[in-house]
Amino acid sequence: MTERYYSLPDYFKKEFGRRLYKVPLDAGMTCPNRDGTAGRGGCLFCSAGGSGEFALRFTGQKLTRQDLIYNHQKAEEGDFIAYFQSFTNTYAPAEELRKLYAAALDNPLFAGISIATRPDCFPQEVYALLGELKQAYPDKFIWVELGLQSIHEDTAVMIRRGYRLEVFDECVRRLKEMDIPVIVHVIIGLPGENAEMVYQTIRHLNTLKISGIKLQMLHWLSDSDLGRLYMAGPGRYHPLTMEEYTDIVSECIARLDPDIVIHRLTGDGSGETLLAPLWTKDKLNVLNQIRHELKIKNIRQGCRKEN
Numbered sequence: 692m693t694e695r696y697y698s699l700p701d702y703f704k705k706e707f708g709r710r711l712y713k714v715p716l717d718a719g720m721t722c723p724n725r726d727g728t729a730g731r732g733g734c735l736f737c738s739a740g741g742s743g744e745f746a747l748r749f750t751g752q753k754l755t756r757q758d759l760i761y762n763h764q765k766a767e768e769g770d771f772i773a774y775f776q777s778f779t780n781t782y783a784p785a786e787e788l789r790k791l792y793a794a795a796l797d798n799p800l801f802a803g804i805s806i807a808t809r810p811d812c813f814p815q816e817v818y819a820l821l822g823e824l825k826q827a828y829p830d831k832f833i834w835v836e837l838g839l840q841s842i843h844e845d846t847a848v849m850i851r852r853g854y855r856l857e858v859f860d861e862c863v864r865r866l867k868e869m870d871i872p873v874i875v876h877v878i879i880g881l882p883g884e885n886a887e888m889v890y891q892t893i894r895h896l897n898t899l900k901i902s903g904i905k906l907q908m909l910h911w912l913s914d915s916d917l918g919r920l921y922m923a924g925p926g927r928y929h930p931l932t933m934e935e936y937t938d939i940v941s942e943c944i945a946r947l948d949p950d951i952v953i954h955r956l957t958g959d960g961s962g963e964t965l966l967a968p969l970w971t972k973d974k975l976n977v978l979n980q981i982r983h984e985l986k987i988k989n990i991r992q993g994c995r996k997e998n
């Protein structure tokens with residue numbers, strides 16, 4: 692391992708013998724947390740773009756290398772992942788989803804697809820569709836990314852997540868049964884959450900044996916309801932300092948099952964809308980601080996795993 696944790700580049704090297712690159716896509720979806728099905732305002736922290744500001748609009752057209760926003764020079768055909776990122780990417784009729792997913796899987800640019808969604812947007816037809824596509828494209832992979840953020844119900848209500856933990860657990864169980872890797876998004880620094888609560892979320896994810904995790908600092912964005920709260924009373928909230936964040940992240944890594952791949956340790960808050968914490972803009976510095984913290988505490992992933 693090149694890091695003290697199981698990084699995504701290490702995973703790519705081990706599984707594919709090469710680095711892969713995610714291409715964020717906006718397939719024009721919405722979200723039940725915005726259209727009134729589960730809620731209206733969306734999750735408290737969610738931006739106007741549904742957490743997919745940098746995504747490329749995708750309606751099933753044949754994408755070429757030149758179309759890709761991040762046209763990584765060294766990447767070859769087959770070195771990209773179609774990342775259905777914006778809003779809730781299983782929230783459409785199965786036939787529509789089939790066309791979108793198949794268009795990406797048919798494209799030789801992509802080694803596979805990664806679908807970001809909510810666990811309460813998984814009707815039987817979507818499980819069946821993923822099972823069918825897995826069979827139809829044995830040389831490609833399908834990942835599912837679920838935005839959990841926290842296992843704590845009080846936090847879930849406060850951020851207006853709109854589903855209960857057992858819905859998430861059941862979705863993970865079914866996807867695992869189908870041998871579909873599940874990547875879980877967790878936010879650190881949510882109002883009302885202390886470090887121990889974050890570690891409880893990590894312990895729970897260990898028991899579910901998820902495949903990957905994205906850890907990220909809460910971003911207070913001006914085009915989110917969280918940002919509006921912040922602007923109305925900045926003194927009432929405490930966005931974590933970089934020192935607090937790197938301390939909690941390093942302790943999460945210490946508690947995380949060493950088989951779980953860490954896809955992310957920082958976030959990509961849009962420069963223009965980010966109100967706080969501004970230190971997150973310097974991603975490289977944050978990553979270096981985390982590395983430093985791991986080194987001085989002599990932490991390797993899973994060294995303090997309890998279950």
Ligand code: SF4
Pocket residue numbers: 722723724725732733734737738741742777778779809838
């Ligand atoms: S974070 Fe995801 S689930 Fe929440 S409102 Fe945004 S798109 Fe919907």
